[in-house]
Amino acid sequence: MAKANTNTNKVNFTADRVRSFKCADDKKESFLWDSGCTGLGIRAYSSGKKTYIFQASINGKTKRAVIGPVDSFDINEARDKANEYQKNAKNFISPTKVKREKAAIELAEEQDELRGTIKLRQVWLEYIESNKSRWGEKHYKDHLKAIQEPNQPWARGKGRLTKAGCLYPLISIKLKDLNSKKIESWIKKENDTRAGVAAQTYRLLFACLNWCAEQEKYTGLIDLAKLKTKDVKSAVTKLKSRTDTLQKEQLPAFFKYIRQIQNPVISAYAQTLLLTGARRNELAGLKWTELDFQWNSITIKDKATSRGLEAGIRIIPLTPYVASLLINLPRRNEWVFSTPTGASGKLTDPRKSLEPALLAAGIEGLTLHGLRRSFSNLSEWVEIPTGVVAQIMGHKPSATAEKHYKQRPLDLLRKWHTTLEAWVLEQAGLALPEFKEPLLKIVDGYNK
Numbered sequence: 001m002a003k004a005n006t007n008t009n010k011v012n013f014t015a016d017r018v019r020s021f022k023c024a025d026d027k028k029e030s031f032l033w034d035s036g037c038t039g040l041g042i043r044a045y046s047s048g049k050k051t052y053i054f055q056a057s058i059n060g061k062t063k064r065a066v067i068g069p070v071d072s073f074d075i076n077e078a079r080d081k082a083n084e085y086q087k088n089a090k091n092f093i094s095p096t097k098v099k100r101e102k103a104a105i106e107l108a109e110e111q112d113e114l115r116g117t118i119k120l121r122q123v124w125l126e127y128i129e130s131n132k133s134r135w136g137e138k139h140y141k142d143h144l145k146a147i148q149e150p151n152q153p154w155a156r157g158k159g160r161l162t163k164a165g166c167l168y169p170l171i172s173i174k175l176k177d178l179n180s181k182k183i184e185s186w187i188k189k190e191n192d193t194r195a196g197v198a199a200q201t202y203r204l205l206f207a208c209l210n211w212c213a214e215q216e217k218y219t220g221l222i223d224l225a226k227l228k229t230k231d232v233k234s235a236v237t238k239l240k241s242r243t244d245t246l247q248k249e250q251l252p253a254f255f256k257y258i259r260q261i262q263n264p265v266i267s268a269y270a271q272t273l274l275l276t277g278a279r280r281n282e283l284a285g286l287k288w289t290e291l292d293f294q295w296n297s298i299t300i301k302d303k304a305t306s307r308g309l310e311a312g313i314r315i316i317p318l319t320p321y322v323a324s325l326l327i328n329l330p331r332r333n334e335w336v337f338s339t340p341t342g343a344s345g346k347l348t349d350p351r352k353s354l355e356p357a358l359l360a361a362g363i364e365g366l367t368l369h370g371l372r373r374s375f376s377n378l379s380e381w382v383e384i385p386t387g388v389v390a391q392i393m394g395h396k397p398s399a400t401a402e403k404h405y406k407q408r409p410l411d412l413l414r415k416w417h418t419t420l421e422a423w424v425l426e427q428a429g430l431a432l433p434e435f436k437e438p439l440l441k442i443v444d445g446y447n448k
Contacts (some may be wrong), residue, residue: 009031021042037084043066049067117174120178131211175222180227255271266347275319279394385416
């Protein structure tokens, strides 16, 4: 609180005196005190602004509080407010404390009003908007898909309608009505048809509720401890880690039937996943500008940060067989793995085209991520250093030495990467491709 002005004037406040009072020309502010009400005054600024104020001595310290603009209060209203502050002052309660307590009451009332009206949908959408800049594309779309409305035209299929998102049954519930029993019932019902999706959505839901609890305007609206009970947690299906991977003996059949897929983009995509160990979305988002046929490298947008490189980027070798696959793909747009029908112009979900080939090869159940896992497992046959495999795949370094000292150059990665590719092709009964001309010259020919 500011100290009191000792050079004060006391007059009986009237409408004319209040209206005519102004700041002295040589000062930034001036005070006028009411003789009819203890502690009531007017503070006039050089800018022309005037406010009613209250001032009192509490425990030997001068305390001051703003009542409000002169234009917003008549004299009697200002005196009533000053008398209220004066009564509290006699009980050693400062105006600041009164205002703080009033604000707390008003906040509680506002929260009670929110508690009665706000629904999970609103909080979910605010949560997405607040955090999407930090998320990857897939994570962002997972949140949108979770609240997807049913029976809407499906963008990727003519005449097909959307299925309700996993969280859709809860989004119309008011926060005040959200309780552990409803969450438990929701999980159990979703477990009947999509237990894995329900487990993932459960985690997304509580991440959102944790964020909600940290927002000032939602403080106190939910009690996380009461929502995340033992019964709720036990209803969530415990998912086992996938272990699908290609065995050395399965490589001939894999390449035989994958190479027979009529769509060359999907065929090349599956083979490149296996031979680079990239994540499915990393590879699907590969652009032609990120292929360097002169220095035989691929620049991948990595979800992790590689030490010594630009954040979110890793550069891996463009091996001979992978180069032979990519160089022959159609150049429809900016994407290497493009599609003429998709809205984004790039490959999004090739699994349905891959499943018949995998079934024919006798490798049913192999997932796209299983191809990434296969790259890691097959590398052990040629005894590639673990750190090399991790750097190519974009895994975070584990050992201290790897974290701080080992960032291998591209030519060293290429030595091991081409060794692995040659071994895989040998097991599959395929020959290494031979280029009669440099790749860059071949590419220039295509571009012309």
